[in-house]
Amino acid sequence: MTRRLLSWVAVATIGVAALLYGAIDEGAPRTDADRAYEMAKTIGCPVCRGQSVAESDATVAKSIRASIAIWIDEGRSDAFIRSALVDRFGEAVDYTPSASGVTALVWILPVVGGAGAIAGLFLVFRRWSDEDDLEASVEDRAAVEAARAAVGRDG
Amino acid sequence: MSNVAMGAIVVALGSAAALTGIGVVALGLAGRRPGWWREARFLVWAMLAASVLAFIIMERALITRDFTVLFVAQNGSTRTSSIFNVATLWSALEGSILLWSVILSGYVAAVLVKFRDRRDDPMLAWAMLTLFVVSAFFFLLMVGPANPFRSFDPPAGFDGPGPNPLLQSHILMAVHPPVLYLGYVGFTVPFAFAMGALATGRVGEGWLLATRRWTVMAWGFLTLGIVLGAWWSYETLGWGGYWAWDPVENASFLPWLTGTAFIHSVMVQERRGMLRVWNLSLVIATFALTILGTFITRSGVLASVHAFSNSPIGPALLGFFGVIVVVSLVLIAWRGEQLRSPGRIDSPISREGAFLANNVLFAAFAFVVLLGTIFPLIVEAIDGRQISVGNPYFERMTMPIGFTLLFLMAVAPVLPWRKASSGVLSDRLIWPAWMGVGAIVFSVIVGARGWAPLLAFGLGGFAGGAAVRQVVLATRRQGVRGFIGRTNGGMIVHLGVVMIAVAFAASSAYVRQEEFLLSPGQTASFAGHELTYVGSDAREFENRSETRASIMINGGQIYEPGIAVYPFAGRNIGIPSVRSTPFEDIALSVQQFPEDTDDVLLRVTIQPLILWLWAGGLIMALGTVLAVVPGARRRPTMPVSAPVPDASLPDAQEEVLT
Structure with missing residues (x-):
């Protein structure tokens, strides 16, 4: 068991070390073109809903891509570019729903739902581990009978 | 008789069969008369015949370019090549509902054949009733809002736009x-x-x-x-x-x-x-x-x-x-x-x-x-x-779920039912864990950076290791049969999922894209590759004209992305060209041939491991097939609460072996 424990310590150490090294060392720097492409994927094409400007071949999508490239070249921030495009084409081109107002719900609901599910699971397991009556209740017996009857018929 | 008339008749017959099926089975169930729902099988065959005939009539109309059928006039054309002409059926709404209906009738008939020994069973009757209701819904769609056989009066010399x-x-x-x-x-x-x-x-x-x-x-x-x-x-x-x-x-x-x-x-x-x-x-x-x-x-x-x-x-x-x-x-x-x-x-x-x-x-x-x-x-x-x-929302919200699922995929297959001791887990998981760590170390050595993709590779290695471990154990004791059955086939599916997860993480983290304006003879360097624009040429086809650029990659093979103009559909579409290797893909697409020049505006996308997405999908399909082949599995009649595991069963062997 100690040898096994040592293996696990080794696994954890090497894994965390490699992960940290890979996370801290940035590798090749991101170019402006990379940034423009990342940005274009988060901006919707105004005339072809359902496609981002990175995907779309529409003329307006091409010109938005060109504008993004120019803005990045001028040293503008992502936030500036985003709000400029929203001012020009409307809120629908921003693929990141705003975290304020009614649209914040799209971010909050899954988190609340997820927390609720985890809490629910926790409670269920607590209840199950508290229940130590090994005696079958009347309903349990009835359920077993019903299941037996069902298996009999299905089989 | 015209295709429109024949189509309308068979769709009406199919609807009638489905509706009668609902009535007969429902009355049989209400009056507890198994004889009634047994006889409903003829209606299933009628339904299948009607939908298959409707499908054939529509294909015939498409192949013969019968423009008196509105669907063909709207979606077909004499210029569409034969394979896409057949596929035109599912390129628009009415045809896809028809395809749905054919497949559904096929499934209903298959249920009838498969469960022929249980025709008196009320549960089967209720299932048939449900199937009839769903079938009737789709047939009625074809009678009403999605009628594929509406008629059209084509003017002389009419030709459709094509899909x-x-x-x-x-x-x-x-x-x-x-x-x-x-x-x-x-x-x-x-x-x-x-x-x-x-x-x-x-x-x-x-x-x-x-x-x-x-x-x-x-x-x-x-x-x-x-x-x-x-x-x-x-x-x-x-x-x-x-x-x-x-x-x-x-x-x-x-x-x-x-x-x-x-x-x-x-x-x-x-x-x-x-x-x-x-x-x-x-x-x-x-x-x-x-x-x-x-x-x-x-x-x-x-x-x-x-x-x-x-x-x-x-x-x-x-x-x-x-x-x-x-x-x-x-x-x-x-x-x-x-x-x-x-x-x-x-x-x-x-x-x-x-x-x-x-x-x-x-x-x-x-x-x-x-x-x-x-x-x-x-x-x-x-x-x-x-x-x-869009993208940013889905990526941000689903990434933690994806990571947790990968982790579970590693741990779950080695867990025994009911309860696991830490000793058992430690024994079974140690070498999958080494696979995971190995994957991270290897990725870092070959230059991968960033915590998210590295974590994905690590968890992928971990999950892949667990799946391989199961397959190895199963084949060691069962030989070739260790690949089939639900558990073993499921592990093959897991391997496919791991491939897709790793390829997805790598391609989204390390994708590089840039546009280049090139004159003939000019070369662009991008992400370690040399792309030379050799020249362009125009080609005429029956339904389109294409302009293709010749791009030489790294002084070797020529790739020909281009733009196709479909005058009848009034649309231009790009024709990308992709160089795929197991390590990375170079996707080329022409954005534009600027007017009055010989130049090309070329978009180049380079991303790693794309090929493994498709390979992973095929492996998942293969694993699914293996999973439905009957393996050494529990007999369906065995009670689910069978207390003592039988050592000859695959689930039990795990405990015996380890």
Whole structure:
């Protein structure tokens, strides 16, 4: 068991070390073109809903891509570019729903739902581990009978 | 007789057969007369014959370019090549409903044949009733809002525009929709049996076992259909991506998520008799989501590249979706008492605990995708604002779920049922863990950076190691049979999932894209590659004219991306060209040939491991086939609460061996 424990310590150490090294060392720097492409994927094409400007071949999508490239070249921030495009084409081109107002719900609901599910699971397991009556209740017996009857018929 | 008249007649006959089927089975059930529903089998054959004939008539109309059929006039053309001419049937709404109906009738007939020994069983009768109702719905769509056989009076010399050029530029378009539909429609069968179980009150494991393979096959087709769709999008749309969280992609992904949850949680019910309501809900949700997905796709409610219609079919589909949900909820509430689970889960660190966690995660995944897809509609309905929910939302919200699922995929297959001791886990997981760490170290050495992709590779290695471990153990004791059966086939599917997860993480983290304006003879250097623009040439085809650029990659092979102009459809589409290797893809697409010059504006996308996405999809399909081959498995008649594991059974051998 100690040898096994040592293996696990080794696994954890090497894994965390490699992960940290890979996370801290940035590798090749991101170019402006990379940034423009990342940005274009988060901006919707105004005339072809359902496609981002990175995907779309529409003329307006091409010109938005060109504008993004120019803005990045001028040293503008992502936030500036985003709000400029929203001012020009409307809120629908921003693929990141705003975290304020009614649209914040799209971010909050899954988190609340997820927390609720985890809490629910926790409670269920607590209840199950508290229940130590090994005696079958009347309903349990009835359920077993019903299941037996069902298996009999299905089989 | 004209195609329009023949088509209208067979569709009417099919509808009549389905409606009569509903009546006969319902009356038989009400009067407890098995003879009545036994005889309904003739109506199934009538339905199948009608839908197959309708399909043949439509294909005939398309192949002979019979423009008196409105569908052909709108979607066909004399210039469409023969393979895409056949595929034109599913390139528009009415034809896709026809395809749906043919596949559904095929499934209903297959159910009839497969369960021929159980024709007197009321549960089967209820299932048949459900199948008749669903079939009638689709036949009636063809009578009313999605009538494929409307007539048209073509002027002399009329020719149609042909299908959307995007849908006739790649062979995958001929394959992806039918495969996807085989998956979508296949979930009707487990749904019908779930209804049968609820109606008869036999809510035990019988219906699950009866439809186990049907569910797995439908799931396999859906998986393959989705992967083929992604592949098609990558090969034809030319933006270097394959998955955009487009509403239509999400519509196919939603039933896949709930279906995946279902094929895992059924094992808990088979083994422990638990999660009955949950399993019923999942199978109902999966079926309902296929209808909701069709609504999203076909009603034009969310505009997207796939939503090519704005027809009255929307309300019909939404209404049907509502009926399914309401009827199912009422039935579950009615049977509530009998659905009470007879058992409990002893420990969260057990196989059933892991399946439960898996289900919570898949349900959360489905919730996020559904919410993101319909949220713009909700906001628009509330305060009239037009908003979008796209890539950044889905990526941010689903990434933690994806990581947790990968982790579970590593741990769950080695967990024993009921309870696991830390010693057992430590023994079984150590070498998968080394695989995971090895994957991270290897990735860092070859230059991969960033915590998210590295974590994905590590968890991928971990999960892959666990799957390989299971397959190795199984083949060591069973030989070739160690590849077949649900457990072993399932592990092959897991390997496919790992490939896709790793390829997805790598390609989205390390994608590079740039546009270059090149004159003939000029070379661009990008991400370690030299791209030389040799020149361009124009080609004429019957239905389009193409201009292709010749691009030499690294002084070697020439690739020819271009632009095709379809004058009759009034559209220009790109023709991307991709150099694929197992390590990376170079995708080239022409943005523009600027006027009055010989230049080309070329978009170059370089991303690693793309090929492994498609390979992973094929492996998942292969694993699915292996999983439905009968392996050494539990006999279906064996009670689920069998107390002592038999050492000859695959699940028990694990404990014996280790």
